[in-house]
Amino acid sequence: MWRRVASLSSSISSSFLAQTASRLNTWESLTTGIAQQAKGVIAPKEKTPFITFVLGGPGSGKGTQCIKIVETFGFAHLSAGDLLRREIASKSADGAMILNTIKEGKIVPSQVTVKLIQKEMELSDNHKFLIDGFPRTEENRVSFERIIGVEPNVVLFFDCPEEEMVKRVLNRNEGRVDDNLETIKKRLTVFQALSLPVINYYSERGKLYTIKAIGTEDEIFEQVRPIFAAFEQTVG
Numbered sequence: 412m413w414r415r416v417a418s419l420s421s422s423i424s425s426s427f428l429a430q431t432a433s434r435l436n437t438w439e440s441l442t443t444g445i446a447q448q449a450k451g452v453i454a455p456k457e458k459t460p461f462i463t464f465v466l467g468g469p470g471s472g473k474g475t476q477c478i479k480i481v482e483t484f485g486f487a488h489l490s491a492g493d494l495l496r497r498e499i500a501s502k503s504a505d506g507a508m509i510l511n512t513i514k515e516g517k518i519v520p521s522q523v524t525v526k527l528i529q530k531e532m533e534l535s536d537n538h539k540f541l542i543d544g545f546p547r548t549e550e551n552r553v554s555f556e557r558i559i560g561v562e563p564n565v566v567l568f569f570d571c572p573e574e575e576m577v578k579r580v581l582n583r584n585e586g587r588v589d590d591n592l593e594t595i596k597k598r599l600t601v602f603q604a605l606s607l608p609v610i611n612y613y614s615e616r617g618k619l620y621t622i623k624a625i626g627t628e629d630e631i632f633e634q635v636r637p638i639f640a641a642f643e644q645t646v647g
């Protein structure tokens with residue numbers, strides 16, 4: 412039985428009106444894009460967003476499988492980690508805090524991450540989203556629902572033994588500050604304590620699809636393919 416932790420009290424303090432406006436803005440741009448269409452910024456969106464959260468420990472293969480899902484089913488791949496690393500590279504106001512947080516194997520404050528995801532969703536001309544590596548905490552989950560105003564349609568969980576995750580991360584060779592033995596150990600502790608309860612939450616709501624993330628990339632994708640094939644007719 413997965414250990415539960417007291418759900419993180421949300422550190423988000425923003426007025427109800429501001430949040431409602433944020434959600435209406437996101438929903439409007441996700442579904443109709445009337446304002447943007449008027450400005451000629453993006454094409455109108457007639458389709459209801461289809462949101463998949465892609466979860467699993469560090470090195471479980473989330474990013475690798477997202478590439479295959481994009482190639483096969485035409486989703487937009489939003490990697491929370493990549494968005495955060497882009498903030499670091501841009502030397503934005505939050506960049507230094509994000510870098511230190513990632514180096515420590517900890518989780519960045521949800522308001523920061525959710526706003527980055529929200530902006531990407533609003534700018535995308537796709538209605539099908541893979542949100543990779545998110546939510547990693549109860550606070551992430553609650554903040555997404557509060558700010559974006561929708562719940563996921565599907566939650567994937569790539570279930571991988573810890574020793575395999577460590578081996579893969581140490582061989583990843585992407586020059587990441589968090590791909591070292593000391594940090595991966597901290598990240599695995601965070602995953603157990605804070606991320607598994609979120610996975611459990613979606614399991615209890617019947618939205619979770621658990622994939623055994625051992626074997627070749629193609630073997631693993633053959634577990635993923637039927638999940639999205641089943642939705643293709645309705646999602647488009």
Ligand SMILES: Nc1ncnc2c1ncn2[C@@H]1O[C@H](COP(=O)(O)OP(=O)(O)O)[C@@H](O)[C@H]1O
Nearest residue numbers: 469470471472473474475579582583626627628
């Ligand atoms: N099935 C697999 N078998 C072996 N190595 C894998 C497999 N899937 C991914 N990898 C490799 O493991 C590392 C971590 O994969 P990645 O997709 O980045 O995982 P995550 O996004 O969950 O951290 C990468 O170097 C990737 O090429």
Ligand SMILES: Nc1ccn([C@H]2C[C@H](O)[C@@H](COP(=O)(O)OP(=O)(O)O)O2)c(=O)n1
Nearest residue numbers: 468469470491492493517518519544545547
């Ligand atoms: N929802 C998220 C996602 C990632 N982060 C931070 C903390 C994570 O260890 C790093 C890297 O995330 P990323 O998903 O790229 O990591 P892996 O691909 O699982 O190795 O970013 C976060 O704070 N909140």
Ligand SMILES: [Mg+2]
Nearest residue numbers: 473474492544
């Ligand atoms: Mg990844």
